[in-house]
Amino acid sequence: MITIEHLTKAYGGQLAVADVSFSCPPGTVTGFLGPNGAGKSTTMRALVGLAEPTSGTATVGGRRYRDLPNAGRSVGVLLDAGAQHGGRTGREVLTLASRVLGVDRRRVDEALERVGLAGRPAGKRVGQYSLGMRQRLGLATALLGDPQVLVLDEPANGLDPEGIFWMRGLLRDFADRGGTVLLSSHLLHEVEAVADQLVVISGGRIVAQGSKSELLAGTGGTLVRGPDRALLAKALEVAGIGISAGPDDALVADAEALAVGQAVAAAGVVLTELRAAGGAGLEDLFRSLTGSSHEVQEVQA
Template identity: 75%
Template structure:
């Protein structure tokens, strides 16, 4: 179990993460989504003991990462596939990690084969690896200690379509065997294909979280007016978040009644007002994280929950 509770992290006067709370249960893949600079990497760094929180806690099984007796045997981490010694071969890098963790070296060959780094690739120096090969080696390192939790930041970067499909099966299989996966990625379709739950962060705060199917079934309403600028002003004045949809419509993060009242009060006639359910993860993401005059999602940070 991963538990992030009222986590805040400031760098000087800048709040990178502000009162973030969510949990990741065993047997699930949680997609952790947000635009660049939203606070995803900071949250993961605090969780993995690479940064100290200003306030709040981030624990695995009720303990901070740094308090785990042998963290790599409990939590598999891949935050930066490029952070590997370029002068070592893939086999050497994994063998050294096995020695540090106290893992049987026989597991090295098993995992190299599992992630698709055959004998030739295993003998190459990491500096000669493509990004996709480094990702595979990083995933092998994360799995090396046979952990019960995986924390992954953009693990699909550099993978070709076949590699992404392979990774999807790996993560789904890990969770189905009772493992816990926290997956940060900008590849929304891949997250949609593998995740059970979503946590969406924008401006350092959680703007939505819940089961994938519940969130996608309630993505707000699709709204269209002849005067889009007037529509956006009406939504902003009412504190309703919105993001772009196809054509000249917007997806508003509120129910139809609230949107109808806001636009009627502002004297904005509507051409379309209907549920946006089933619009997909991309539309949900845009509606929750698009920057408006009052911050992400037009000022509705923290209001959309499932």
């Protein structure tokens, strides 16, 4: 259980985060979203003991990170995939981490296998790794101590589409087995695919938080596409269904798919695509909440 309560962090006279409060219960993935400079990294650094709060608390299981016995066995952390010794091999990085954590050396091979770095990649020096390979090694390090909590800042940077899909499954499996995940990412579609709840921060303050379904309710609609866009639009308008421009030549109808399909069928208009338009829901929500970093209104769902 991650609990952030009235967290404030100032650097000199500059507030990085102000009165931030949210929690991440076991069995969930929490997507922590916000534009650059919004306060995500500061909040996560305070949580794992790398920044001292000016006021408020950031705890795991009711204890500060620095007060946890052998913290790496409770909390797996990946904040910067580049912060690894470039002269060591992947296996050496994990072997040293296993000694610090006091875990069986056999877990090194298990971790390398789990993140797809077993075999030849394990023997390569980290300085020769791509960014995606460094991300995988960082995840292996975070998972090495078999923690109950993961704190991950932009873990998908540098991963190819297959790697992103793999990471999504890994995090979903971790949460489904009772783990707690706090995930910061700019890849909104991936966050939407894996997160159970969302926390949005802008200008150092929380502007929205709640379950994904609560926050995205009403932001979707139905995407429709056909060979004659004008006829399609007219059929929906006649049926009293509001429309807006969608991607490419598609339309987004403000109604459920069944109602849209029935209206179009009644008009005798041909459809080539009919599906939920939820893929843009989180992007729309994000833009609406973080469009201005100067005027922040606190909204909670």
